[in-house]
Amino acid sequence: EAEVAQSPRYKITEKSQAVAFWCDPISGHATLYWYRQILGQGPELLVQFQDESVVDDSQLPKDRFSAERLKGVDSTLKIQPAELGDSAMYLCASSLGTGSGETQYFGPGTRLLVL
Amino acid sequence: GEDVEQSLFLSVREGDSSVINCTYTDSSSTYLYWYKQEPGAGLQLLTYIFSNMDMKQDQRLTVLLNKKDKHLSLRIADTQTGDSAIYFCADISGGYNKLIFGAGTRLAVHP
Numbered sequence: 001e002a003e004v005a006q007s008p009r010y011k012i013t014e015k016s017q018a019v020a021f022w023c024d025p026i027s028g029h030a031t032l033y034w035y036r037q038i039l040g041q042g043p044e045l046l047v048q049f050q051d052e053s054v055v056d057d058s059q060l061p062k063d064r065f066s067a068e069r070l071k072g073v074d075s076t077l078k079i080q081p082a083e084l085g086d087s088a089m090y091l092c093a094s095s096l097g098t099g100s101g102e103t104q105y106f107g108p109g110t111r112l113l114v115l
Numbered sequence: 116g117e118d119v120e121q122s123l124f125l126s127v128r129e130g131d132s133s134v135i136n137c138t139y140t141d142s143s144s145t146y147l148y149w150y151k152q153e154p155g156a157g158l159q160l161l162t163y164i165f166s167n168m169d170m171k172q173d174q175r176l177t178v179l180l181n182k183k184d185k186h187l188s189l190r191i192a193d194t195q196t197g198d199s200a201i202y203f204c205a206d207i208s209g210g211y212n213k214l215i216f217g218a219g220t221r222l223a224v225h226p
Contacts, residue, residue, distance in 0.1 A: 004157075031212065042119070042203050042216030043158070055211050091157055098212045101146040101165070106157040 002026045004107035006092050012113045018080035021110045025074070025094030032069055033104060034077050037089040049075065050098055082114045117141040117208045121217035127224055133191040135220045137204030140185065144206040147180065148214070149189045152201045161189070161202075191222075199224045 005024040013019050025032050030051050035043035046065065048056040051072040060067065064083070069075040079086055089109045095102040118140045127133045139147070145166050150158040164171045164178045164187070171178045177190040191198055201219040208215045 006157075033214075035214075040218070042205070042218050043214070044216070045213050048211055048213065050211075056209075056213060093158075095212060101163075101207065102212050103160060103163070104212070104214060105160065106150075108157045111155070 004092055004094050004105055006090075006107040006110055008110055009108060010111050010113075012115065013082050014115050015084055016081040018078065019082050019112065020079075021077045021090050021092075021112075023075045023077070023092030023107060025092070026105055029094035029096055029105075030072070031095045031098050031102065032075050033093040033095075034067060034075070035091040035093065035106075037091055037109070039088070043091055046077070048098075055098065079112075082112075084114050087112055087114045117206070117215045119204055119206060119215050119217040121202075121204055121220045123218065124221050125223070127194050127222070129194060129196060129224055129226050131194055133189075133194045133198070133222055133224075135189045135191075135202050135204075135222065137187040137189075137217055138185055139187065139204070139206050139215075141206055141208060141215070142185065144208075146207050147178075147187050148205045149176075149178065150203045150205060150216075152203065152219070154200075158203065194222075194224050196224050196226075198222060 032049045034046045037043040047067045049069045092107045093104040148163040149161040175192045204217045205214045
């Protein structure tokens with residue numbers, strides 16, 4: 001069964017350092033999502049791509065976060081500089097499209113700890 | 116903005132039924148979802164219901180939707196220890212399939 005791949009699974013960094021996370025969606029899925037899940041909370045959407053274009057980044061802290069999906073396939077989420085409050089699970093998901101009800105399939109996540 | 120709320124914790128005995136409740140505010144929600152998250156893992160889609168349905172059954176899972184009260188529930192029959200996890204309710208917001216999640220209900224199953 002096809003799955004969303006993410007790496008690394010775990011990342012420990014010091015504040016002010018740069019970190020990057022990678023996601024490879026299910027083959028053929030045009031829509032890719034990055035969510036942040038703070039411990040004890042539900043996931044919150046950071047950025048959404050349709051192919052290589054951003055369709056929603058309203059909750060992305062653009063002063064330190066950036067995301068790209070250059071060829072419309074895999075994607076990278078970067079944080080520079082990392083802050084203590086960025087410690088969270090970063091989840092990537094994909095779906096066939098953006099139509100209402102298109103099922104989103106999630107990857108295993110990258111757990112980030114900022115010291 | 117849209118909001119989804121869930122009770123935070125549920126404890127049940129193995130073999131009993133579990134009922135996890137959720138309320139939402141967006142009256143235009145078209146689909147509502149239940150996801151399961153095991154410790155340290157990503158989210159696994161359990162089931163979903165379209166807004167024109169009142170009930171959906173899928174093996175041990177039964178979803179009930181009360182649109183008037185904006186209330187969604189997930190019933191797990193014959194709950195097993197492997198069902199211990201966090202369960203998230205989510206609905207669709209806006210035109211781009213954005214999911215709005217509740218804070219999750221931690222289900223603990225004891226012998």
